[in-house]
Amino acid sequence: xxxxxxxxxxxxxxxxxxxxxxxxxxxxxxxxxxxxxxxxxxxxxxxxxxxxxxxxxxxxxxxxxxxxxxxxxxxxxxxxxxxxxxxxxxxxxxxxxxxxxxxxxxxxxxxxxxxxxxxxxxxxxxxxxxxxxxxxxxxxxxxxxxxxxxxxxxxxxxxxxxxxxxxxxxxxxxxxxxxxxxxxxxxxxxxxxxxxxxxxxxxxxxxxxxxxxxxxxxxxxxxxxxxxxxxxxxxxxxxxxxxxxxxxxxxxxxxxxxxxxxxxxxxxxxxxxxxxxxxxxxxxxxxxxxxxxxxxxxxxxxxxxxxxxxxxxxxxxxxxxxx
Numbered sequence: 001x002x003x004x005x006x007x008x009x010x011x012x013x014x015x016x017x018x019x020x021x022x023x024x025x026x027x028x029x030x031x032x033x034x035x036x037x038x039x040x041x042x043x044x045x046x047x048x049x050x051x052x053x054x055x056x057x058x059x060x061x062x063x064x065x066x067x068x069x070x071x072x073x074x075x076x077x078x079x080x081x082x083x084x085x086x087x088x089x090x091x092x093x094x095x096x097x098x099x100x101x102x103x104x105x106x107x108x109x110x111x112x113x114x115x116x117x118x119x120x121x122x123x124x125x126x127x128x129x130x131x132x133x134x135x136x137x138x139x140x141x142x143x144x145x146x147x148x149x150x151x152x153x154x155x156x157x158x159x160x161x162x163x164x165x166x167x168x169x170x171x172x173x174x175x176x177x178x179x180x181x182x183x184x185x186x187x188x189x190x191x192x193x194x195x196x197x198x199x200x201x202x203x204x205x206x207x208x209x210x211x212x213x214x215x216x217x218x219x220x221x222x223x224x225x226x227x228x229x230x231x232x233x234x235x236x237x238x239x240x241x242x243x244x245x246x247x248x249x250x251x252x253x254x255x256x257x258x259x260x261x262x263x264x265x266x267x268x269x270x271x272x273x274x275x276x277x278x279x280x281x282x283x284x285x286x287x288x289x290x291x292x293x294x295x296x297x298x299x300x301x302x303x304x305x306x307x308x309x310x311x312x313x314x315x316x317x318x319x320x321x322x323x
Contacts (some may be wrong), residue, residue, distance in 0.1 A: 001029065001058075001223075001227060002058055003028045003029055003030060003174065004031055004308060005058050005059055005315060006033075006055060006056065006057045006058045006059070006196060007024060007029060007032045007057060007058070007059045007061070008033050008034070008038070008051070008052075008057035008060045008061070008100075009024075009032065009033070009034040009035075009060065009061045010034070010042055010060060010062045010064045010091045011034075011035075011042075011061070011063035011064025011065065012036055012037075012064075013035070013205040014063065014065070014067075015136075015170065015171035015215055016164075016215055016218060017034060017063050017064065017105075017166075017175070018171050018218065019169065019170075019171070019215040019219040019221055020063060020223075021034060021215060022216075022219070023216065023219035023222075023223055023267045024223065027181075027223065032288045033057065034071070034213060035051075038051050038055070041164065042064055043083070043087065043088070043090070043256075045089075045094075047201060047293070048091060048094045049090075049094050049097070051094075052094040052095070052097065052098040052100075053157050054306075056098050056100075057095075057100055057103050058093065058100060058101040058102070059100065059101060059103075060091065060095045060097075060100050060102075060103040060104070060245065061106075061222060062087075062088065062091050062092070062103060062105040062106065062144075062251035063112050064091070065083055065087045065088065065105045065140070065141075066083040066084065067080065067137065067180075068137075068173070068177075068180070069178065069179055069180045069181060069184060070133050070134070070269060071177055071178070071266050072178040072270055073133055073134040073136070073137055074133060074179060075177065076313070077135070077136035078143075080134065080137040080140070080302075081136040081137060081139065081140040082140075084137065084140035085144075088105070088140070088144035088147060089147070091092060092105070092144070092151060093159075094149065096151050096155060096157055097158070100157075102159070102160070102230075103148075103156045103159045103160070103204060103224060104160050104225055104226050105144055105148050105159065105160070105161045105162075106161070106162050107141045107142070107144065107145050107162075107234060107294075108137070108138060108159055108163070108223070109163055109164065109166065109238075110131065110134045110137060110138040110209040111125065111130070111138045111139075111141045111145070111163070112124055112125060112163075112275070113126070113127055113128035113129055113131075114128070114129065115129075116128065116273075118273050118274050118276050119211075119238070119276040119279075120275065120276065120277050120278060121156035121236075121278045122163075122233050122234055122235070123276075125142070125145070126142065128320065131268065131271060131272050133269055134271075144161075145161050145163045145234060146246070148160070149232070152232065158230060160207040160225065160229055160230060160231065160234075161234035162215060162221065162222065162225055162234060162235050162236075162237045163235070163236050163277065164221075164237040164273075165210075165211040165213045165216045165236075165237065165238040165239050165275075165276075165279075166180065166181075166182075166221055166239075167212075167213055167214075167218050168180070168182040168183070168210060168212055168214065168215065168296065168297075168300060169215030169216060169296060169299075169300055170215070170299070170300060170303040171215075171303075172300070174186070174187050174210065176188075176306065178298070179210045181210070181245065181248070182212070182248070182297070183300075183302070184250070185202070185248065185249055185252045186252055186255075186256065186301055186304055187304075189195055189198050189252055189256040189258040190198050190254055190256050190258075190301075190305075190308055191308075192260060193257055193258040193259070193260075198260045199260045199261040199262070199264045200210075200258065200260060200262055200263070201264075202245070202249055202262060202263065202264050202265065202300065203265055203267065203268035203269065203270075205245075205246075205264055205266045205270055206244060206245045206246030206249065206262075206268045207244060207245070207246065207273065208244065208271060208273050208274065208275075209242050209243065209244050209245075209273070209275070210245065210248070210275055211238050211239055211241065211242045211276040212239050212241050212293055213237065213238060213239030213276060214239070214289065214293075214296040216290075216291060217239065217249070217289040217290060217291055218237055220287070220289075220290070221282065221289075222247065224287045225237075225282075228286075229285070236277040236278055236279045236281070236282060237283055238276065238277030238278070238282075238284060239289055241292075241293030242276045246264070246304035247271075251297055252301075253284075253300050255297055255298055256282070256301060
């Protein structure tokens, strides 16, 4: 990419898309568009095609599609699957039809089978059954990966794919029913501290291990891959921190200042017991993350605190209207 390349970010409604836009602008790319600025509805093929026809973006970052934590995957599997299939199908086909120079598609580490050896390697994809708690979402993301390969195989298009680890950072989803584990724990402990609760309940045993990567590092890796990677296989974008849910909860408890008890409910699902990505191929290319896990957690909480005050005011307004 050069600084004046036409770039389209499909997925700016998510916090990763926003971080990617910030990264591109900070590096001096002056011609970046996303579906909000371009008034594109990624769920409608005609809307996506109209944008590509008018603007013919050279480089496409496909990072869109709804996602959520265990509860959201249990409650809304059809919605998550359909949304991702629509976004992927529309953007990939338009990028092909209007001859985009290159496209990067982000899969999900949820798409790896459960029970694989660790760390997870690209060869493990589709080698066994998926984790049941997020099967529908993971299957949709795998379908996108197969589509990327298919366009490359049939038409020779320079479409590539990356698989990030568990992403966290500012502007993450803090909704109680859809948040991933880090924002969910921050929200619950923050509110429990304000209420002076005696305990916070956490799903599962606390034993599962997860690998985390800061959202700005993922954005950096995406730009790096767009400039330096053209391989046929997807490439892992993992972080350096592999932490148990229990240790994560203790870290967040310390950062938030919650003094109550942490109660782990082992009647609730754990998800995969261990999920860490083999990111050696990316590291050997010369990229590395810049944010430590603990610093990333602290920075996220500092971002969240003023947002939580706005959220509290909104809740009080709703309660007053109901009364």
